[in-house]
Amino acid sequence: MPGQDKSAATPPQALPAEAVVHRCDPAALGFATTADVEADVTLVGQERALSALEFGARIPHEGFNLYVLGNPGSSRHEVTLEMLRREAQRRKPATDWCYVNNFEDPQKPKGLPLPAGVGLKLKQDVTRLIEELRVSIPAAFESENYRNRRAEIEQAFEDRNKKAMEAIQEEAENANLGLLPTPHGFALAPIRDGAVLGEKDFDALPAAEQKQIEKDIDRLTDRLRQHFENVPNWHKEKREEIRDLDANVTNLAVGALISTLREGYKEMPPATEFLDALKADVIERAQEFRIPEDQANLPPGMRVDTSRLFRRYEVNVLVSAAPGAEAAVVYESNPTHQNLVGHIEHTQQYGNLITDFTMIRAGALHRASAGYLVLDAEKVLMQPFAWDALKRALKNREVRIESVAQLLSLMSAESLEPDPMPLDVKVALVGNRLLYYLLCQLDPDFPQLFKVAADFEDRIPRTAENVPLYGQMLATIVQRKELLPFSAAAIARVIEESSRTAGDSDKLSAGVERVTDLLSEADFLGRERGVEQAEAQDVDLAVERRTHRLDRLRTETLEAIERNTIHVRTEGERPGQVNGLSVIQLGEFAFGQPARITATVRLGEGRVIDIERESELGGSIHSKGVLILSALLGARYSRDVPLSLGASLVFEQSYGGVDGDSASVAEFVALISAIAEIPVKQNLAVTGSVDQHGRMQAIGGVNQKIEGFFDICNARGLTGDQGVLIPADNEQHLMLRGDVVTAIAEGRFHVYPLQNVDQAISLLTGRDAGSRDEDGVFPVNSVNRSVENVLRSMAEHRREFAAKPAKQKRRTPKDGE
Numbered sequence: 001m002p003g004q005d006k007s008a009a010t011p012p013q014a015l016p017a018e019a020v021v022h023r024c025d026p027a028a029l030g031f032a033t034t035a036d037v038e039a040d041v042t043l044v045g046q047e048r049a050l051s052a053l054e055f056g057a058r059i060p061h062e063g064f065n066l067y068v069l070g071n072p073g074s075s076r077h078e079v080t081l082e083m084l085r086r087e088a089q090r091r092k093p094a095t096d097w098c099y100v101n102n103f104e105d106p107q108k109p110k111g112l113p114l115p116a117g118v119g120l121k122l123k124q125d126v127t128r129l130i131e132e133l134r135v136s137i138p139a140a141f142e143s144e145n146y147r148n149r150r151a152e153i154e155q156a157f158e159d160r161n162k163k164a165m166e167a168i169q170e171e172a173e174n175a176n177l178g179l180l181p182t183p184h185g186f187a188l189a190p191i192r193d194g195a196v197l198g199e200k201d202f203d204a205l206p207a208a209e210q211k212q213i214e215k216d217i218d219r220l221t222d223r224l225r226q227h228f229e230n231v232p233n234w235h236k237e238k239r240e241e242i243r244d245l246d247a248n249v250t251n252l253a254v255g256a257l258i259s260t261l262r263e264g265y266k267e268m269p270p271a272t273e274f275l276d277a278l279k280a281d282v283i284e285r286a287q288e289f290r291i292p293e294d295q296a297n298l299p300p301g302m303r304v305d306t307s308r309l310f311r312r313y314e315v316n317v318l319v320s321a322a323p324g325a326e327a328a329v330v331y332e333s334n335p336t337h338q339n340l341v342g343h344i345e346h347t348q349q350y351g352n353l354i355t356d357f358t359m360i361r362a363g364a365l366h367r368a369s370a371g372y373l374v375l376d377a378e379k380v381l382m383q384p385f386a387w388d389a390l391k392r393a394l395k396n397r398e399v400r401i402e403s404v405a406q407l408l409s410l411m412s413a414e415s416l417e418p419d420p421m422p423l424d425v426k427v428a429l430v431g432n433r434l435l436y437y438l439l440c441q442l443d444p445d446f447p448q449l450f451k452v453a454a455d456f457e458d459r460i461p462r463t464a465e466n467v468p469l470y471g472q473m474l475a476t477i478v479q480r481k482e483l484l485p486f487s488a489a490a491i492a493r494v495i496e497e498s499s500r501t502a503g504d505s506d507k508l509s510a511g512v513e514r515v516t517d518l519l520s521e522a523d524f525l526g527r528e529r530g531v532e533q534a535e536a537q538d539v540d541l542a543v544e545r546r547t548h549r550l551d552r553l554r555t556e557t558l559e560a561i562e563r564n565t566i567h568v569r570t571e572g573e574r575p576g577q578v579n580g581l582s583v584i585q586l587g588e589f590a591f592g593q594p595a596r597i598t599a600t601v602r603l604g605e606g607r608v609i610d611i612e613r614e615s616e617l618g619g620s621i622h623s624k625g626v627l628i629l630s631a632l633l634g635a636r637y638s639r640d641v642p643l644s645l646g647a648s649l650v651f652e653q654s655y656g657g658v659d660g661d662s663a664s665v666a667e668f669v670a671l672i673s674a675i676a677e678i679p680v681k682q683n684l685a686v687t688g689s690v691d692q693h694g695r696m697q698a699i700g701g702v703n704q705k706i707e708g709f710f711d712i713c714n715a716r717g718l719t720g721d722q723g724v725l726i727p728a729d730n731e732q733h734l735m736l737r738g739d740v741v742t743a744i745a746e747g748r749f750h751v752y753p754l755q756n757v758d759q760a761i762s763l764l765t766g767r768d769a770g771s772r773d774e775d776g777v778f779p780v781n782s783v784n785r786s787v788e789n790v791l792r793s794m795a796e797h798r799r800e801f802a803a804k805p806a807k808q809k810r811r812t813p814k815d816g817e
Contacts, residue, residue, distance in 0.1 A: 095116060518539065582651075
């Protein structure tokens with residue numbers, strides 16, 4: 001019949017002690033102590049992730065960057081970095097990248113791509129060149145030859161000026177005119193007998209002579225004006241001659257130096273172009289190399305800044321690699337915008353912020369060029385502008401240095417626009433799975449830029465092949481961390497704890513960090529004992545102490561149940577009440593907590609009220625479980641009559657959220673117990689979800705749930721008939737604590753694996769649940785028969801009630817009646 005499993009008649013048997021824990025045989029590890037292990041095993045069971053890492057690291061095509069998925073503690077970072085360092089040996093190192101001054105436009109520094117190792121050499125050579133220029137150029141200008149040639153140019157100008165003035169003076173004397181200096185220049189006046197002719201005397205001269213004098217004055221005034229108009233041109237010619245002289249002298253001083261330096265870089269056009277531009281600029285600015293003799297006496301603002309002058313010729317090496325070195329592998333732990341793409345520093349001078357190409361600083365993308373860059377995905381996304389900058393660099397295949405302040409127009413100080421650096425880098429983002437799926441869905445650029453997913457397993461199979469490898473991995477950790485040697489028995493206990501962490505007796509946890517911490521704690525306890533080798537007892541004590549550090553809330557809850565502040569019964573019988581089990585997760589610590597689940601029923605319209613949901617404390621999965629058990633109730637007992645009950649289900653004394661469907665079986669049993677008024681044994685607890693056909697389904701946290709009920713029973717005293725009912729599918733997940741295993745072995749506690757709800761009904765009520773016969777009828781005195789009879793009776797009452805006239809229906813008595 002639908003809604004009932006025929007295996008219901010099979011009585012469940014309690015599991016033996018060997019079935020509730022999967023022990024690790026130390027002999028299977030292949031060593032007596034970790035000191036005997038020579039193999040270097042860093043990872044086990046991650047073939048899928050390693051294959052993806054290798055593929056992503058090697059494929060040269062655009063967009064095949066990596067996203068490394070997995071949970072924290074799975075050694076994703078360490079394994080990724082180790083794999084990429086091995087692959088980096090296959091790749092050629094990056095070319096050097098330098099920034100030099102753009103002498104034509106200093107705001108746009110030029111980038112120089114150079115072979116590996118050449119950048120630093122060029123920087124050193126240019127530094128030595130600058131030191132020589134500091135000496136040779138001033139010395140050239142102080143030479144006697146330069147002084148004489150400059151004096152000749154200046155004297156020629158003076159002679160030319162003097163000769164022109166003497167010619168005008170002579171011509172004026174011949175015309176009886178005097179050339180007189182005035183505050184505004186020169187003036188011409190008639191001379192008689194060596195004296196300037198006065199106005200009256202001039203008026204007394206004949207008219208013809210006056211006209212001649214005025215004519216001579218006009219003529220000579222034109223000559224003077226022409227002369228003074230020529231003087232600036234002569235000055236210009238003098239300056240040009242001096243400039244040519246300075247250029248020749250400078251060229252003689254530096255030409256040979258730069259030519260010799262240039263010869264060493266003749267096969268590198270970017271370097272030779274820079275040296276040619278440097279030479280031209282030095283020659284053009286030759287006079288600036290001359291430091292005034294009174295430099296020390298000048299105010300600070302008027303002194304020549306020789307350091308800034310020579311800095312314009314420096315080489316800023318942004319990326320450099322040694323010749324023959326392997327490609328870089330860079331992990332950037334703080335991927336801010338400027339740490340990724342670089343930044344430009346500023347310095348303060350006379351109240352202003354100034355900068356130049358020597359203040360350009362590299363980012364992680366620069367340092368990882370031609371190699372690999374590893375980033376934490378969440379950190380990149382949390383930093384303003386960093387994610388967009390990373391995507392822009394990968395799409396454009398170049399790194400462009402821009403400050404955030406410049407992008408937002410928040411800085412008015414001078415800034416630079418350096419040439420972008422060509423980018424050839426593989427980026428590996430390390431993050432969790434949820435973030436990966438969200439990026440795939442919400443960011444259209446992400447699937448185009450990160451085409452390779454390396455998914456690390458959370459759990460690995462606990463097979464005969466993997467266990468020795470896992471033991472060797474633990475031994476490798478012990479040796480690398482320089483811990484005490486661990487015996488094979490101690491390593492076996494660590495492996496058992498790994499399975500317990502994985503929540504599966506046939507799996508091992510891939511969380512290397514957690515087992516490493518356990519090894520470190522056991523090492524500490526072993527050293528405190530003064531032993532030379534850690535044993536299983538040290539591992540057990542480490543687990544115990546770790547639990548003790550985290551179980552304050554569990555202890556308080558257990559105390560509240562012992563004192564009946566929270567009501568949980570572990571003996572006797574109660575109708576409509578079942579001990580359910582839940583798990584509370586607090587950080588890395590999880591523990592089981594019994595929960596009193598109760599049900600009430602009444603005549604109704606077939607609705608089962610989930611009080612948790614109605615009070616907005618129940619999650620959607622829990623609500624789904626209640627709907628499923630409601631469907632099971634109707635399909636099993638009311639196939640041909642209306643379901644005519646009203647029921648309520650609740651987790652008593654639950655003041656927080658409730659979610660999950662692991663209480664479905666407990667709720668179903670509580671419901672049918674309330675319907676048939678059949679008491680339920682309180683010495684048993686049950687966990688498991690149920691489908692619409694009554695089959696029990698696996699749930700999570702089975703170990704913690706069993707141990708949670710055991711702790712209550714143990715605190716009150718084990719009676720020998722207490723235990724927990726679990727789905728049979730969860731038997732493979734059992735890795736119970738040692739004290740629980742001991743109690744089971746001694747018959748003082750029990751764990752029952754169940755296939756269906758009928759088995760749970762039989763155990764919890766002590767009565768046969770009953771299966772339908774060929775005629776579709778439940779056996780007499782079976783629980784299912786009782787439930788069905790009650791529901792049919794309720795359906796009849798509902799029909800009769802509905803058929804009564806309204807005036808015959810029971811009315812609510814008024815006050816005083």
